[in-house]
Amino acid sequence: MTASTATALDLVRYIDASPTPWHCARTSADRLLAAGFTALDESAPFAIAPGEGGFYLRDGLVVAFRLGTRPPVESGFRLLGAHTDSPNLRLKPQPEVVKAGFRTLGVEVYGGALYYTWLDRDLGLAGRVFLKTETPFPESRLIHLARPLCRIPSLAIHLNREVNTDGLKLNAQQHLAPMFAMPAAKGDETSALKRLLADAAEVEPERLISWDLALVDTQPSTLGGLDDAFVFAPRLDNQASCHAALSALIAAPASEATQVVALYDHEEVGSLTTAGADGPLVELLLKRLALGTPWGGPLLDTAPARHAPLLDTARHAPLLSESEAFQRAIAKSWHISADMAHAVHPNFEDRHEPQHKPVLNGGPVIKSNSNQRYATNGETAALFESLCLAAEVPVQKFVTRTDLACGTTIGPIAGGKLGVRTVDVGNPMLSMHSAREQCGAHDVSRMISVMTRFLGV
Numbered sequence: 001m002t003a004s005t006a007t008a009l010d011l012v013r014y015i016d017a018s019p020t021p022w023h024c025a026r027t028s029a030d031r032l033l034a035a036g037f038t039a040l041d042e043s044a045p046f047a048i049a050p051g052e053g054g055f056y057l058r059d060g061l062v063v064a065f066r067l068g069t070r071p072p073v074e075s076g077f078r079l080l081g082a083h084t085d086s087p088n089l090r091l092k093p094q095p096e097v098v099k100a101g102f103r104t105l106g107v108e109v110y111g112g113a114l115y116y117t118w119l120d121r122d123l124g125l126a127g128r129v130f131l132k133t134e135t136p137f138p139e140s141r142l143i144h145l146a147r148p149l150c151r152i153p154s155l156a157i158h159l160n161r162e163v164n165t166d167g168l169k170l171n172a173q174q175h176l177a178p179m180f181a182m183p184a185a186k187g188d189e190t191s192a193l194k195r196l197l198a199d200a201a202e203v204e205p206e207r208l209i210s211w212d213l214a215l216v217d218t219q220p221s222t223l224g225g226l227d228d229a230f231v232f233a234p235r236l237d238n239q240a241s242c243h244a245a246l247s248a249l250i251a252a253p254a255s256e257a258t259q260v261v262a263l264y265d266h267e268e269v270g271s272l273t274t275a276g277a278d279g280p281l282v283e284l285l286l287k288r289l290a291l292g293t294p295w296g297g298p299l300l301d302t303a304p305a306r307h308a309p310l311l312d313t314a315r316h317a318p319l320l321s322e323s324e325a326f327q328r329a330i331a332k333s334w335h336i337s338a339d340m341a342h343a344v345h346p347n348f349e350d351r352h353e354p355q356h357k358p359v360l361n362g363g364p365v366i367k368s369n370s371n372q373r374y375a376t377n378g379e380t381a382a383l384f385e386s387l388c389l390a391a392e393v394p395v396q397k398f399v400t401r402t403d404l405a406c407g408t409t410i411g412p413i414a415g416g417k418l419g420v421r422t423v424d425v426g427n428p429m430l431s432m433h434s435a436r437e438q439c440g441a442h443d444v445s446r447m448i449s450v451m452t453r454f455l456g457v
């Protein structure tokens, strides 16, 4: 097996262990722990030294970092961003409905899902359940029911003769509820779903209060195509980028700059949430690190300005304020925002800008949009291309057709919020937002080597 196939198989394992954003954060945490990173509590002091790594989780967000050998005010941050969430179907709070002699489950659409790709699949359930405790604060448990529990059947062609010529029209409220069971026997009043979830969480049904649950495909991810050139898997957008950023952080040696990986939740629904790229948590962490406590801070200014409002009287040198430390650290920082890119589709080639047709296994893609739906500019594109050159990795470029609306990602949001120079990149893929997607197996290790190089500059 080649090294690039082994890395693609590692991605397959990462995705299969991460059916939801909350699982993805947990899978990432397990890998960080195994690599010697310290699990940190945001509400307590961080006990880690320069050169060491730490991380914390909040819902579907994981933020991991390795402190630089120099404080951020001198060497800045090297930030890698991606997102843990993917479009899917999620259970409503009271989902059980009897319709036409079946027990069905009411679902909401999360993000821009391609509805038809969820039909005729053997679906399980995954997410987190919240349990009663002695206090009002619930206990949370992750569950993953990976067996075929429900199915959204398509309508027979005999009852919808025009479907192949006129297209399939699905109403999200009416047509997406999966069949879950036959009606309960008379006298059996306990919710079947509640019993199932309580069993999965290994508690009595009375302890179960609420949940965040999604339908998940039970078909495992795999390499495919002749010579295993492809990865067939759910959630490649954007767990493939999470896997790349995390693998790079784990592989990179400590350097002068502080290396940070932020895997955000809620990109598919706009990012303005506590765990999203438009939330405050990563900015708070960077400000905290910029103050320099692990390097012996609060930092003394080694290059004092003429006005020095805060003076450390013991050492007669000015102290940096938090905002000045942060501003100076950000001025020395760079950010790679990684989200999957549209590869050219051989059956729909005309959907691509003729001069910009990234192919699977052609290397990472730099994504540009002059209207700033992607945060890339000439300077940050040049940085990424130079990193690819140094890593001996081919690079491709994407811009959307001028007559098509461009997608967006966390780059403009996190970059705009933090004021850090940002490039938007991603590995090329097909079937984006489908329940099952496809990317190139050989691109997986290429993105990791470029990101690893970035963390060291």
Ligand SMILES: [Zn+2]
Residues within 6 Å of the ligand: 083, 237, 238, 267, 339, 340, 409
């Ligand atoms: Zn995405």
